Amino acid sequence: MHCRLFVLSLSGATVLAVAAPAFAQQGDATDGYTRARALFSAHQYRDSIGALDEYIQAHPADARALALRGDSKANLGDNGEALKDYDAALQADPQYQYGYVTRCETRLQVDDQSGALADCEMALKLNSSDPQAYEDRGDIHFARQAYDLALADYDKAVSLGRSNPYLFAARCDSDRLNGKLDLGEADCEKSLSLDPKNRRGLWASGRLALAEKRYNDAVSALTAYIAEKPESSDTAYYFRGLANNRLKNYGSALADLNTYVKRAPDDGDGYKERAVALYGSGDKKAAAGDLSTAKLSYTKAGDQTQAARVAAMIDALSAGRDPTP
Numbered sequence: 001m002h003c004r005l006f007v008l009s010l011s012g013a014t015v016l017a018v019a020a021p022a023f024a025q026q027g028d029a030t031d032g033y034t035r036a037r038a039l040f041s042a043h044q045y046r047d048s049i050g051a052l053d054e055y056i057q058a059h060p061a062d063a064r065a066l067a068l069r070g071d072s073k074a075n076l077g078d079n080g081e082a083l084k085d086y087d088a089a090l091q092a093d094p095q096y097q098y099g100y101v102t103r104c105e106t107r108l109q110v111d112d113q114s115g116a117l118a119d120c121e122m123a124l125k126l127n128s129s130d131p132q133a134y135e136d137r138g139d140i141h142f143a144r145q146a147y148d149l150a151l152a153d154y155d156k157a158v159s160l161g162r163s164n165p166y167l168f169a170a171r172c173d174s175d176r177l178n179g180k181l182d183l184g185e186a187d188c189e190k191s192l193s194l195d196p197k198n199r200r201g202l203w204a205s206g207r208l209a210l211a212e213k214r215y216n217d218a219v220s221a222l223t224a225y226i227a228e229k230p231e232s233s234d235t236a237y238y239f240r241g242l243a244n245n246r247l248k249n250y251g252s253a254l255a256d257l258n259t260y261v262k263r264a265p266d267d268g269d270g271y272k273e274r275a276v277a278l279y280g281s282g283d284k285k286a287a288a289g290d291l292s293t294a295k296l297s298y299t300k301a302g303d304q305t306q307a308a309r310v311a312a313m314i315d316a317l318s319a320g321r322d323p324t325p
Contacts, residue, residue: 003265033065045072062097067102074106097126104136108143131162135170142170142221147177165191165198172204176211184208199228203236210243218243234263242273249278268297270308272325279323290316 022178039048052069071083086103104119120137138153151174168191175184193200206221222240241256257274271294279287298307313323
């Protein structure tokens with residue numbers, strides 16, 4: 001029942017997904033484990049840890065209790081201590097399949113992709129029909145930009161009966177990145193039908209709308225995404241600004257891109273897109289300044305392709321033409 005905190009590096013999105021429970025054993029009603037499980041289910045993670053501390057003192061080799069304490073710590077953001085509990089659980093019972101699944105999720109949170117992959121592979125070796133393990137392995141492939149492998153794992157998880165807003169949103173993103181936009185539409189719709197406020201679903205829907213040039217839909221989805229957590233929506237401001245630029249809503253675009261450039265001052269993309277909004281708003285001098293900054297940023301990063309594109313925009317502006325990105 002570990003609630004994974006999956007961070008989408010592209011967006012700063014944080015999404016909760018519920019993992020499979022470690023099953024209670026006979027006698028739990030008197031040993032404290034059942035009480036800890038109930039507290040965990042009620043999201044009272046600190047109280048769950050307190051109950052488990054006492055229980056584990058008397059049962060130090062109970063793998064399910066150690067894993068549950070790790071899950072409680074992970075849900076409080078203490079991934080380092082959570083991993084210690086998972087390690088202890090798997091040392092106590094090396095065949096405890098759920099232990100590998102939940103450690104896989106947390107290892108991915110701390111960017112230990114190799115360790116996470118090893119854990120998910122072991123989980124699937126122990127149980128090749130675990131849909132959660134396929135979903136988790138899909139997340140690892142996605143983080144590694146192996147989008148074809150991610151899509152295959154998400155497909156497998158769905159085929160095995162797993163269904164949650166996060167999974168369909170992740171598959172929507174993978175559909176888009178594999179050029180399967182029609183399938184992405186169905187997955188994004190499914191995600192948001194299960195939870196209209198799911199941030200991964202809103203993100204995936206907004207990015208898909210951009211890919212399909214449905215700019216009004218993109219603005220709508222990204223606005224809902226940002227509203228859920230403005231402080232963790234840096235890249236969403238950029239993409240909403242881009243969509244508003246394409247709609248020629250230059251004032252709205254400029255507001256978003258000002259926010260993005262302030263938060264990501266070293267990203268040439270922000271300056272390049274803001275130049276479009278500035279030009280559209282009538283400030284050609286400021287637009288030229290942003291294009292020069294963007295070109296310098298790309299040159300420093302060794303991105304000659306983008307530097308050349310911005311150079312062409314600068315030439316167009318100098319010749320009195322629109323600096324089309």
